[in-house]
Amino acid sequence: MKKTILVFGLLILALLLLFQFSKYTIISGDLRIEYILAFVALAFLGLGLLINKRTQKQAPVSNREIDLKKVEELGLSKREYEVLKEVTLGLSNQEIAEKLFVSESTIKTHVSNLFLKLNAKRRTQAIQISKSLNII
Structure with a gap:
């Protein structure tokens, strides 16, 4: 339970940091909004894939021989x-x-x-x- 709360807390923190970064880039005029949205989407896609890979359990392989x-x-x-x-x-x-x-x-x-x-x-x-x- 504590691990889940920690993971979601870190996800929220990452989301807030990405929003702050996007706000900075919009104000400074360095990047267009499409690039920011693409970056946010790719970051969360990678994070989701990483979490999925770690939480997915492999099916136990049966070592039984057929009689x-x-x-x-x-x-x-x-x-x-x-x-x-x-x-x-x-x-x-x-x-x-x-x-x-x-x-x-x-x-x-x-x-x-x-x-x-x-x-x-x-x-x-x-x-x-x-x-x-x-x-x-």
């Missing part, structure tokens, strides 16, 4: 496994069908087979089971 033996034990075919990966991404049957160049009814069959083999009733449950088995 291919478990995939074989479950009896998942190569195509069913591909469909499972697409289901994990949250794609609908129609989107998966378009991506894999098959009909939607084929995808429905594969999803039904996945539910049977994973002992799941819904897509979310199939994803949870797959993650717990370390196959996705």
Whole structure:
């Protein structure tokens, strides 16, 4: 909380300093107003990018290895496994069908087979089971 207040205080101070600089340049007649506005805009763009870069968190990289033996034990075919990966991404049957160049009814069959083999009733449950088995 204190860090946030400090950052915003510094931003306000920088803004006031830029306004004072622009007032000085207008009075002295050194720069035209367009250049001043461009300078202010670029300064705040750079400041915004810097703050964004520092505050953005990187997604944790998973070091888990996929258990291919478990995939074989479950009896998942190569195509069913591909469909499972697409289901994990949250794609609908129609989107998966378009991506894999098959009909939607084929995808429905594969999803039904996945539910049977994973002992799941819904897509979310199939994803949870797959993650717990370390196959996705």
